[in-house]
Structures are given as structure tokens and as C-alpha cells.
Amino acid sequence: MLPARRILFVHAHPDDETLTTGGAIARYAAAPGTVCAVVTCSLGEEGEVIPPELRELAPDRGDQLGGYRVHELAAALGALGGPEHRYLGGLGRWRDSGMEHGEGTRALTPAVLHPRALAAPGAFDEQLGQLLGVVDELRPQVVVSYADDGGYGHPDHVRAHELTTAAAAARPDVVARVFHAVRSRSALDAGLAGIRDLPGMPFRVPGPDELPSAPDAVVTTRLDVPEHRAARVAAMRAHATQIAVWEHADGARGAAGAAGTVAFAMSNGVAQPLIDVEEYAMASGAGPTPTDDLFAGLD
Structure with missing residues (x-):
């Protein structure tokens, strides 16, 4: 039998889970009677590398960043309390789509996408089937991802939003609430x-x-x-x-x-x-709008 509370976080790349929902993951991973799970949709292969000693991992050099970030993600999830974890479609199935820089910190979709890019136009149905497989396995009442612009326009964040929205709509008997992680x-x-x-x-x-x-x-x-x-x-x-x-x-x-x-x-x-309050917008859901607990009113 599944625990009474079940929550799924759907993220585009390693580090997104920490930056946008790390507090919630840590809270619910430590909560009794709760399954807390994270789906990561890509390995983040196209990320820019900060430490000079690691820059040969970058996609325009050794192109080994995705494999390295697998280990970074494992350590980060361990620090957050060890939630269950899945890669969408399995380890390495979908590649970070990358981005072009728009105004300020806005991201734009690259003109040319890798054949395995998460944001590839023809990949949605396969990806949705993979996410539905996770939903059917874990049966989360609460699912968390991004708003429709992905927070800042990154095509992989937008795709994660689209997949989460479609998966929740396809399983209304399972998913009671969808939240978007936001920062006011x-x-x-x-x-x-x-x-x-x-x-x-x-x-x-x-x-x-x-x-x-x-x-x-x-x-x-x-x-x-x-x-x-x-x-x-x-x-x-x-x-x-x-x-x-x-x-x-x-x-x-x-x-x-x-x-x-x-x-x-x-x-x-x-x-x-680093702010000690994480903010969420309930995009759809049953019961009264919760103010301080994503499960409030579902018990």
C-alpha cells in the first residue's frame, strides 16, 4: 500500500530541483507517511560551467557535463533528504535543449535543436507517456513544476510545464493538485x-x-x-x-x-x-486553496 501523502516534482535539469523547490523537497522527504519523488527530464548537458578546473566538461569541449551532473544531482538529493528519483525515459534519454540569451535573464529556444533535445517538437507524446508511467507508479496527489513560461523562458522548463499539465489532465483520478513554483x-x-x-x-x-x-x-x-x-x-x-x-x-x-x-x-x-520562504501558485486542484502546506485539505 502507498503512503497517505504522495508528491512529485517535475524538473528540467539537475539543479532546478534545488533552486526552485529545495525547501519543499526537504520538508516532504522528511515527513512521515509521505512519498516525495523528483523527475529530472535531462542531464543538463548544455549548462555553462563555473569552476575553471571543470570547464573541459562543457558541451563545446569534452561534452562530458551531463555525466558529471548525474553525480552532482545524486549528492544534492542526498542533502535534501533522499527523495525518490527518476530520469524521464531513463538516464540520458533526453538531452538538455540549451538556450539562447534574450533580454536580461530571459531564455530563448535555440534555432537548431539536438535530435534528442527535450524540447524537440516531435518528442512530446513519447515524453508524456514516460511521465504518465511515473504517475501511474507513484500515484501522486500533488504535482509541482513551473508556470507556463518556465519561470524565465527556457524551452526545457516550458516543456516540463507542458508535460506536467498534460499528465495531470490525463490522470484526474490520481492528481488532485498542480502547483507552479514561483518567486514573487x-x-x-x-x-x-x-x-x-x-x-x-x-x-x-x-x-x-x-x-x-x-x-x-x-x-x-x-x-x-x-x-x-x-x-x-x-x-x-x-x-x-x-x-x-x-x-x-x-x-x-x-x-x-x-x-x-x-x-x-x-x-x-x-x-x-536564498529566501527562507518558498512560494507556489496552485494551478488546479481540489479543496480549499492551501496557504502553508501543499497537501492541506486533502487528508
């Missing part, structure tokens, strides 16, 4: 205010509207996850090719031993705050 403008602004003037921060402070955010009005559910901060930081550090982490050396320690103030950056070097 007010939460982002408050987080940036907390790191902007810290001495010694190695990252560039973003300009107005440079980082993606969602209108406050779309947020339905906020999860307080300060007790999982140390796990989230450890998971971010596990994704060393993709995420640079900086902890303010002020001597103030937060919950579970993590530093009181943490900033991180992707390969663009733009500072982002």
Missing part, C-alpha cells in the same frame, strides 16, 4: 535588499527587473522552510558546476547551522538571495 516580486526585492550592501559579496547586484519574478497576486501558498536552510545550501554546493554559493561571514548562524545570510549566483555572476 516582493519576496525577491526583500531578499535582494538583505544582501545588496553586504561587504565582500563576490557577485554583481542585479538591476531592476533583471531577475525573473512573478506578480504577488499569483502566489497562493507559502512554505516556511528555515529549518531546511543548511540542507538547501549543501544541495546548492553539490551543484558546483552550476551554482556559486557565498555565506556572509558575520558570525550569525541560522536554523540547522546554516549561515544567517546566503547569496548565490549562476554562471552570469548575478547575485540572488
Whole structure:
């Protein structure tokens, strides 16, 4: 028999699970009577590599980044409490589609896609069948992914959204709720205010509207996850090719031993705050809209 609570997170690349839903994963992976599972749709082969000593892994060099990120993801999931994990279609079936850079941090679909690219136009039906196989196995009442623009336009995030939406619609007897992971403008602004003037921060402070955010009005559910901060930081550090982490050396320690103030950056070097509240928008679902628990009202 399956546990009473079952939740599935559908993500495009290794590191997305940590950056957008790491607190929720850690919370529900530790919750009694709960199956917490993550689907990763690609190996992130097209990512840009931050540490100079690892740059030969990059797709335009050794093209070994995907295999390396498999190990990064395993370490990150371990830090987040060891949720169940599946690769969509099996390890390496779908390749990171890559992206072109638009305005600010917006992503655009490349003009030419790899034949195995996750965002390939003719691949959707096969991918949906693979995701439905996971849904039929785990029978999650709650499924979490991205909003329709994928958060910032990346074609693989958009495809993950489309697959999640279609899978939930195909299994209404199983999936009771779909959530989109979002970050509100007010939460982002408050987080940036907390790191902007810290001495010694190695990252560039973003300009107005440079980082993606969602209108406050779309947020339905906020999860307080300060007790999982140390796990989230450890998971971010596990994704060393993709995420640079900086902890303010002020001597103030937060919950579970993590530093009181943490900033991180992707390969663009733009500072982002680690926020102790994760925000979600309920896209569809049964029961009253939950405010602080993705399962609230389903029990």
C-alpha cells in the first residue's frame, strides 16, 4: 500500500530541483507517511560551467557535463533528504535543449535543436507517456513544476510545464493538485535588499527587473522552510558546476547551522538571495486553496 501523502516534482535539469523547490523537497522527504519523488527530464548537458578546473566538461569541449551532473544531482538529493528519483525515459534519454540569451535573464529556444533535445517538437507524446508511467507508479496527489513560461523562458522548463499539465489532465483520478513554483516580486526585492550592501559579496547586484519574478497576486501558498536552510545550501554546493554559493561571514548562524545570510549566483555572476520562504501558485486542484502546506485539505 502507498503512503497517505504522495508528491512529485517535475524538473528540467539537475539543479532546478534545488533552486526552485529545495525547501519543499526537504520538508516532504522528511515527513512521515509521505512519498516525495523528483523527475529530472535531462542531464543538463548544455549548462555553462563555473569552476575553471571543470570547464573541459562543457558541451563545446569534452561534452562530458551531463555525466558529471548525474553525480552532482545524486549528492544534492542526498542533502535534501533522499527523495525518490527518476530520469524521464531513463538516464540520458533526453538531452538538455540549451538556450539562447534574450533580454536580461530571459531564455530563448535555440534555432537548431539536438535530435534528442527535450524540447524537440516531435518528442512530446513519447515524453508524456514516460511521465504518465511515473504517475501511474507513484500515484501522486500533488504535482509541482513551473508556470507556463518556465519561470524565465527556457524551452526545457516550458516543456516540463507542458508535460506536467498534460499528465495531470490525463490522470484526474490520481492528481488532485498542480502547483507552479514561483518567486514573487516582493519576496525577491526583500531578499535582494538583505544582501545588496553586504561587504565582500563576490557577485554583481542585479538591476531592476533583471531577475525573473512573478506578480504577488499569483502566489497562493507559502512554505516556511528555515529549518531546511543548511540542507538547501549543501544541495546548492553539490551543484558546483552550476551554482556559486557565498555565506556572509558575520558570525550569525541560522536554523540547522546554516549561515544567517546566503547569496548565490549562476554562471552570469548575478547575485540572488536564498529566501527562507518558498512560494507556489496552485494551478488546479481540489479543496480549499492551501496557504502553508501543499497537501492541506486533502487528508
